[in-house]
Amino acid sequence: MTWASSESAWRHWKPGSPTSKANSPVPEAISALLPEIAALEARDGAGKFESALSREIARRMHRLADGVLAYRQHAVHRTLENPPAVWSEGNTRLLDYGATHRAARARGARAVLVVPSLINRWEVLDLTAEKSLLRGMAAQGLRPYLVDWGSLDDEERRFDTTAYVARLERALAFLAKRARRAPAVMGYCMGGTLTVALAARQPRRVAGLALLAAPWDFHADRTGHAFLVSTGPLLAQVADRLGELPVDILQTLFWSLDPWLAMKKFGRFLGMDQEGAGAREFVLLEDWLNDGAPLAGPVARECLVGWYGDNVPGSGKWVVGGRRIVPAKIKVPSLVMIPSGDRIVPPLSAAALADPEKGLKNVKRLDLPLGHIGMVVSSRARDLCWTPLIEWLQAIPSRARNGA
Incomplete structure (x- = not known):
């Protein structure tokens, strides 16, 4: 959502946009980048930044998707025999x-x-x-x-x-x-x-x-538990009606603690030797996380x-x-x-x-x-x-x- 919304945000904030002087001011972080972006487009042509932004969003999304797919297709599974x-x-x-x-x-x-x-x-x-x-x-x-x-x-x-x-x-x-x-x-x-x-x-x-x-x-x-605290009463009502709090909701609560973690870890996994011990342990741990x-x-x-x-x-x-x-x-x-x-x-x-x-x-x-x-x-x-x-x-x- 953050990556995809970047294009919409740029259209809203870029100089000359009909909405750039609308109700909300341009964030300070964006304002600091505008002179650099203007110099880039003056040198290489209008629209260069927007095209580069689109390419980078697509690259990150593809890398995330490739990492998830590599995990899903990995042959490793937990094989330890459980004790009596x-x-x-x-x-x-x-x-x-x-x-x-x-x-x-x-x-x-x-x-x-x-x-x-x-x-x-x-x-x-x-x-x-x-x-x-x-x-x-x-x-x-x-x-x-x-x-x-x-x-x-x-x-x-x-x-x-x-x-x-x-x-x-x-x-x-x-x-x-x-x-x-x-x-x-x-x-x-x-x-x-x-x-x-x-x-x-x-x-x-x-x-x-x-x-x-x-x-x-x-x-x-x-710190970091704001989403959980704010949604707690609503989720408790869900649990009351269903008789349980489903795994997918629990996973969302864990995700809220660090929303960028999935992007980071699957990108890192894609760069691993897929036959190595690191990749094997990643898959086993991810299987455990997803099997709540x-x-x-x-x-x-x-x-x-x-x-x-x-x-x-x-x-x-x-x-x-x-x-x-x-x-x-x-x-x-x-x-x-x-x-x-x-x-x-x-x-x-x-x-x-x-x-x-x-x-x-x-x-x-x-x-x-x-x-x-x-x-x-x-x-x-x-x-x-x-x-x-x-x-x-x-x-x-x-x-x-x-x-x-």
Whole structure:
């Protein structure tokens, strides 16, 4: 839209246009270019700039289209075999990532309940054999159990956050019994927000709480979220009527955070060696981004209106199953990992959970020079995120069965 409107804008603002002296003045950026454009056309002939503008718009559009087509036609697909499920409820499963790793099956291996977001699926945590945080944890002697939320069934379309946290409580109880001691809990993005409520409600069953880019104070920094905040009430009505917030609407919300990202990334992809590792990882990551799940209607309303609109968690008013969730009352050992380049969860939002006064009480804060997705799959993720996370999880003091 921006590229296409450039031609119309030029016709409106160019010298001699019948509308150039209309109601709105010429923007300063355009005014600064007018003398240069006039000199160009005096030298090369009238209309040269307009023709060049049309060619550049077409070039950019073709490059974007070619990049998207190259991605669509790429032969790479995720081929990793998923681990066995050891527990299920509705369409939610618990996948045992330690089942095929000797180190993770060793006596005393720390069990970790891993909770991803309800929106994007979990595969980003297990993208390739080389870039799999979950397999990396298992190789280092932890035993991660991943929550696979699956797709919504008729009952789950009526879930609110209380229902999801209650499901996590039952998964945690199963895991505590299976592991014979309290597991650690790790939450990524929105999954981290849910695990804060889990730890508040089940402190004796949680040995430690690791939070990766988990949003909490939704008014700490609303830069880039204006579109989401302004459309929240309307989208909540859509979710009410449909029973869910569709994937395409969720993708539009993510797009609004950085409208130029698609143009940049598909242009960059077109310049890659299409048989190389970089192109392969781009395709797998893009497949993951485009394979999100719809959000249950009540959860969508809570998030769009209650979280982003009213900042219910950040203001200490979030109630889950009749209990107000107050981070300052949670005393389990906690790790808050904050990627400084995060555009999805503003760093200030996640940092609220490590605030000395209102945040988690027994907390370690770790700031990472990475992005929201880069913290788990980038070339620097292993050194900057995986290693300190794994070491922290390994160092958590043990608790007996059920946290006794």
